Each structure stands twice: as structure tokens, then as C-alpha cells.
Amino acid sequence: MPVAPPSAAAAYRSEPGDVNVVWRRAAQYIIDTVVTGIAVAIVISLAFAVFVPLGIAPGQDGALAPWAAVLANTVFAVLAIALFLAYWALVPAMSVKGQTPGMMLMGIRIIRGDGSPVSGARHLVRVLMFIVDGLLYGLVGLVVILASDRNQRVGDMVADTLVVRTRD
Secondary structure (H helix, E strand, C coil), X not given: CCCCCCCHHHHHCCCCCCCCCHHHHXXXXXXXXXXXXXHXXXXXXXXXXXXXXXXHCCCCCCXXXXXXXXXXXXXXXXXXHHHHHHHHHHHHHHXXXXXXXXXXXXXXXXXXXXXXXXXXXXXXXXXXXXXXXXXXXXXXXXXXXXXXXXXXXXXXXXXXXXXXXXXX
């Protein structure tokens, strides 16, 4: 019986493709959280450097401008969310191997359940599910990873993704 040629998805699978990367994932999460935190801290500093002086400067009538504080908080919130989503969803979606910098350091990457590359929409779904996985300081995600057959957190299950080893 003739053997079918390997599919494109099979050719894309990482080697060795091991999903037993729980502690690598934990270390990667810490690394990427620190990087994200530094980026958000820079944005906060810039937002407050611009808007706080406006809030304490008296207007034409001598009154303070409280609208500036509200504007600073709004700008901060929008920029912080945008940075978070960009780092956790766009960076791996745009990288060749579906990795954040923390994943590159830890030798892991994200693939679909069938071994093919992950789309930007699936990365976004994974990130949005941090709301569930992050409950109790990430304990929910860790317990789900340890309890699932393919070491998937809720976000991985919903997006049909796997985190696999890329190197030893």
C-alpha cells in the first residue's frame, strides 16, 4: 500500500514537540510578565509626565484642571491594555515560530493542535483567556495545565493550541 506524503502541518511540527514543558512555561511566563511590566511602567511614566502637570496647573479661572487626571488615567488604561495585547498576542503571531521573547529563551513555542502555525485570532483568544487562567494568581491555569493530558491551560483548550519544546 502506498504511503501518503507528509502534510504541510506535519512538516511544521517542532522537534521534539514534547508538550511536557510545564516548568518552562512557568519560567517563560515570569520572563514575559517582567518584560510587559517594564513596558507598561515606561508608558505610565510618560503618560503621567505629560498629563499630571496639566492637572495641577491652574486654569484661566484659577481652578485646577481635574479633567487632566481623568485623561491621564484613561490614556494609561488604553495604552496598558494595548501593550499587553500586542506583546502577548501580536508578537507570537508575527514571529516565525510563534514565540514571545520568554518562549525563545525557554525553548518553547505555540502551535495548533494539528501542528500547524497559530493565527493571530487564536493568539488573541489565548490572551483573552488569561482572565480565567489568571484567577487566584495563576493557580487556575497551573492546575489545569497539570491536570490536562496535553498540558494545556484553558486558553490553549479554547484556541486549540499546544505549547511544545523546541530544544533541550
